[in-house]
Amino acid sequence: MSGRIKKAVFPVAGLGTRFLPATKTVPKEMLPIIDRPLIQYAVDEAIEAGCDTLVFITNRYKHAVADYFDKAYELEQKLERAGKQEQLELIRHVLPKGVRAVFVTQTEALGLGHAVLCAKAIIGDEPFAVLLPDDLIWNRGEGALKQMADLNQATGASVIAVEDVPHDKTGSYGIVATETFDGRHGRISQIVEKPKPEEAPSDLAVVGRYVLSPKIFELLEHTATGAGGEIQLTDAIAQLLKSEPVNAYRFEGTRFDCGTHLGLVEATIRFALENEKLAQPAREIMKKMLAE
Numbered sequence: 001m002s003g004r005i006k007k008a009v010f011p012v013a014g015l016g017t018r019f020l021p022a023t024k025t026v027p028k029e030m031l032p033i034i035d036r037p038l039i040q041y042a043v044d045e046a047i048e049a050g051c052d053t054l055v056f057i058t059n060r061y062k063h064a065v066a067d068y069f070d071k072a073y074e075l076e077q078k079l080e081r082a083g084k085q086e087q088l089e090l091i092r093h094v095l096p097k098g099v100r101a102v103f104v105t106q107t108e109a110l111g112l113g114h115a116v117l118c119a120k121a122i123i124g125d126e127p128f129a130v131l132l133p134d135d136l137i138w139n140r141g142e143g144a145l146k147q148m149a150d151l152n153q154a155t156g157a158s159v160i161a162v163e164d165v166p167h168d169k170t171g172s173y174g175i176v177a178t179e180t181f182d183g184r185h186g187r188i189s190q191i192v193e194k195p196k197p198e199e200a201p202s203d204l205a206v207v208g209r210y211v212l213s214p215k216i217f218e219l220l221e222h223t224a225t226g227a228g229g230e231i232q233l234t235d236a237i238a239q240l241l242k243s244e245p246v247n248a249y250r251f252e253g254t255r256f257d258c259g260t261h262l263g264l265v266e267a268t269i270r271f272a273l274e275n276e277k278l279a280q281p282a283r284e285i286m287k288k289m290l291a292e
């Protein structure tokens with residue numbers, strides 16, 4: 001591997017059942033944190049990392065995601081006529097110039113590994129990123145994927161984002177064991193999808209950011225169904241470890257698990273407190289509520 005990653009894959013074909021009834025009509029990736037949908041945060045992170053080709057793995061129920069990245073002619077005209085320049089800029093810059101969006105249909109919900117495999121023809125033979133938009137990563141400095149892309153460029157090896165989780169939560173994550181770990185990164189020796197606490201090799205959990213070697217595609221093609229009866233990306237990575245180095249990387253930043261109610265609430269509070277106009281009134285509202 002060499003050079004800088006240019007392509008990013010966003011698996012967005014999940015059902016989002018945790019957020020029903022909202023997700024009956026609104027894809028979970030379109031749920032907002034303040035004024036931007038979750039998918040926009042992941043897309044911005046990929047663009048910051050240097051990606052110019054964004055591959056969305058979608059399905060027939062997710063038209064809203066494709067519509068969101070399309071040009072909204074009527075709305076643009078209306079805003080233009082009303083002289084609403086600021087709002088016009090907001091909807092025009094959902095994707096900056098030079099960045100293209102590609103949509104690939106995943107016809108069957110066979111798991112994350114299968115979703116990534118659907119991007120094979122678009123990615124070709126180069127390292128690429130995978131971002132799971134449910135995991136919103138916030139950092140005042142460089143975004144998590146940028147940090148990982150730098151490490152990939154420096155080492156040529158695949159990189160997987162990790163963070164420590166409570167031991168009783170290992171069953172919700174891919175868990176890695178490393179040969180060496182200097183506090184920030186280390187070569188992975190083992191990776192297991194959603195092990196029970198008593199079987200987990202560590203408490204270092206995979207977070208939804210990956211920079212992967214294209215070799216992962218041929219491995220995914222031969223990956224049988226694993227945990228939860230799905231084709232797991234983790235299982236293909238376990239095979240990749242046998243022939244190539246894969247590094248775990250503890251990123252700088254905070255992850256909000258926006259696949260859960262509490263994570264979405266937490267992210268909303270954080271972004272409100274970071275917002276110039278909202279910070280002060282949001283603080284006051286919270287103080288008042290906490291005193292009730």
Ligand code: G1P
Nearest residue numbers: 112135172173174206207208234
């Ligand atoms: C997926 C991955 C898992 C990873 C997690 C991070 O699981 O399979 O290895 O730890 O994302 O969010 P999911 O949450 O989709 O079940």
